[in-house]
Amino acid sequence: MTAKTTMTVRTAGVANARPRLRLFPWLAAGMLLAVLVLAPALGFFSLMGRDALSRAFSLTPFQLNAIRETGLLLAGVIVLAGSMGLVAAWLVAIYDFPGRRLLDVALVLPLAFPTYLAAFVAVDLFDFFGPVQTLWRWIIGAKTLNDYRFFETRSLPGAIGVLALVLFPYVYVSCRLVFAHSGRNVIDAARLLGARGFGLFFRIGVPLARPALTAGLVLVVLEAINDIGATEHLGVSSLSVVIRDLWLNRGDLPAAARMAGLLILVVALVMLANRQPASRRPGTARSTARPRKIKLDGPAAWFATFFTAMPVVLGFVVPTGFLIWRAIAYAGRQAQAAEFLGAAASTLLLAFSVSLIVMIAGALLTIAIRIAPKLAPAGRIATLGYAIPGTVLVLSIFPVLSASDHALAAVGSALALSGTLAGIVYALSVRFVGIGVGQAGLALRRLPPSIDWVARVHGMKDLRLALQVHFPAMLPGLMLGGTLVFIDTVKELPATLLMRPLNFETLATRAYAEASAGTFEHAALDSLAILALSGFAALMLSRGK
Known part of the structure; x- marks a missing residue:
């Protein structure tokens, strides 16, 4: 009787230890994503200055x-x-x-x-x-x-x-x-x-x-x-x-x-x-x-x-x-075809890059929350970026990019994030990642938890469960979120305008530049291209529904 009780206690201890080890990669991935989203908040407070409270109302x-x-x-x-x-x-x-x-x-x-x-x-x-x-x-x-x-x-x-x-x-x-x-x-x-x-x-x-x-x-x-x-x-x-x-x-x-x-x-x-x-x-x-x-x-x-x-x-x-x-x-006065095509290509590159990153981050964080429910607050943190205005987000991200540049320089790397396409992609990914997490979570919640239990009973490990069960279940939500992010990125102006590298133009920044110069008619083609891209994505979205 004593030996049986001892065996039961040891088995329970091993069973409790294995989930902790099993959950560690998912906890680490979820916390890393949450830190990347929260990093601009630290940069924002660093900009306010020590006398922020005393000067808040002056x-x-x-x-x-x-x-x-x-x-x-x-x-x-x-x-x-x-x-x-x-x-x-x-x-x-x-x-x-x-x-x-x-x-x-x-x-x-x-x-x-x-x-x-x-x-x-x-x-x-x-x-x-x-x-x-x-x-x-x-x-x-x-x-x-x-x-x-x-x-x-x-x-x-x-x-x-x-x-x-x-x-x-x-x-x-x-x-x-x-x-x-x-x-x-x-x-x-x-x-x-x-x-x-x-x-x-x-x-x-x-x-x-x-x-x-x-x-x-x-x-x-x-x-x-x-x-x-x-x-x-x-x-x-x-x-x-x-x-x-x-x-x-x-x-x-x-x-x-x-x-x-x-x-x-x-x-x-x-x-x-x-x-x-x-x-x-x-x-x-x-x-x-x-x-x-x-x-x-x-x-x-x-x-x-x-x-x-x-x-x-x-x-x-x-x-x-x-x-x-x-x-x-004004067809004869429109900008040269090469400039227009370059701006269209930059817009598509930016939109596809941000959509892909948001879909990947949304999938990882949603699966991590499903496997480790303690990460649920990380999902709510991820949605904060969409509520923050683009100008404020860009202002908050600059100290983060500057710190990253100094860290890369300290290890002898010539790479830099400030003033590059990577900086814009990071800013827009932080802003829109909540859309990917939200849509993927809605799709995955339709899958009953009992499916996970049955899969584990049959010996399915976490990675296989995520790839063969969770990912197909939330794929429609990921596609919906990715399409919404694509539309928002094509139309996005504040972050792109403030963070773009030299000689990097999107359709939105070109239209803004022409309108600011009082020659918006010269950007009519760029404006129609923005409408066409957004409308086509919205049409695909409605057909997907």
């Missing part, structure tokens, strides 16, 4: 104006984008009207337009020499600005309108899912009880969509905060623009870091606003029957068509048509 009038304009910009974009996305989702999901099926798909198209391209097109369209004002002067017989008044595009209201028209699909997509699926039973029950029209929308639809509306608006705010090209071109002194100005034009890194700290505080508040207690989260029950839509006739039907079509027309159709017209009209 802001100049210039910086206070940036805070005010950023607050007004976010408030306006939230109201306008939230209203357009919520009402469009309600009309498309609940009612039947002319053109509804086409508009259901078309309402997502404005997302293909980067915010900076939309701003460049808006200025060219509505400027004094643009086609809109030229036509208006011809109609009223005016010749100078003193003869009439016209809306100023380069203004805070102009920036609010441009950003809202491009970003409202985030709200539309999230709210439409609620109205069409998980909340359909509640809406149908309210209709049976006599709720109609505006009462059905305000008393049932709005409360039902509040969590989805909040989630969509969080993405809208993060995109608006991250923007630098559109706000700068439209004359708005946002925090991102001021950070770039303090850093590059005034050489005041500590002040730029303190302003970046304020921007991170805004992001943290936005993320906290999106957190909901589990007891208040909406249920996931879906309507099993095919829902019948309310048929609209007469003026109501045409109003619904007009309201849902206008954001698509203003946010995608008109800008795309304008770019095509500019590309044809």
Whole structure:
């Protein structure tokens, strides 16, 4: 009896020791990825200076104006984008009207337009020499600005309108899912009880969509905060623009870091606003029957068509048509084919490199969390990069790259990361790795844990389990995440603009340079190429679904 007990204790000790040794490579891989993502945070605090706390509230009038304009910009974009996305989702999901099926798909198209391209097109369209004002002067017989008044595009209201028209699909997509699926039973029950029209929308639809509306608006705010090209071109002194100005034009890194700290505080508040207690989260029950839509006739039907079509027309159709017209009209003045092809090749190289790294890192970290659940916090750390604005991330990464360069020089290596393509790839990988981890994790969670237990019972080791079971299960999620990263990288401007090596141009930086010089028409071909690449990837994404 004693010998049997001793044998049991020894067996248990060996069984407990083996998992620790088995988990060590996965724990090490997960911790290494988390450290690479957290490294910019250390660089950020090193830039703030020792007197950061004492000078945190000693802001100049210039910086206070940036805070005010950023607050007004976010408030306006939230109201306008939230209203357009919520009402469009309600009309498309609940009612039947002319053109509804086409508009259901078309309402997502404005997302293909980067915010900076939309701003460049808006200025060219509505400027004094643009086609809109030229036509208006011809109609009223005016010749100078003193003869009439016209809306100023380069203004805070102009920036609010441009950003809202491009970003409202985030709200539309999230709210439409609620109205069409998980909340359909509640809406149908309210209709049976006599709720109609505006009462059905305000008393049932709005409360039902509040969590989805909040989630969509969080993405809208993060995109608006991250923007630098559109706000700068439209004359708005946002925090991102001021950070770039303090850093590059005034050489005041500590002040730029303190302003970046304020921007991170805004992001943290936005993320906290999106957190909901589990007891208040909406249920996931879906309507099993095919829902019948309310048929609209007469003026109501045409109003619904007009309201849902206008954001698509203003946010995608008109800008795309304008770019095509500019590309044809100025075909002889476009940049040389070699320069355009070089920028396109650089964009593809950067997009494919970042997508591949994000997919590999997402796969490793997701499998490591699956095998060693204690690494779950590392997965949450990886998602922080996407919430940090690109300007702040670049500012934080420079000390990390500088330290790496000094370390390489100390060991006698001539390699350097600062001012190279590797530095941009690292920055964008840190920013987008959360997308890969999130999508891979969602796909892998569909695989029951019992599958892992059965595989281990049959003698399957961790590496074989990861390659033959986990990887095929999360491959669709990895492909989805990689495609999303590809689209974001093609459209990305702040990090590429601030970190690019000499003579390294992407389609986005070329379009920005031409717009800054007042010759955006010369970059119409580059802009169309950005739209084509993003649209093709989005088409592949929709076909993959």
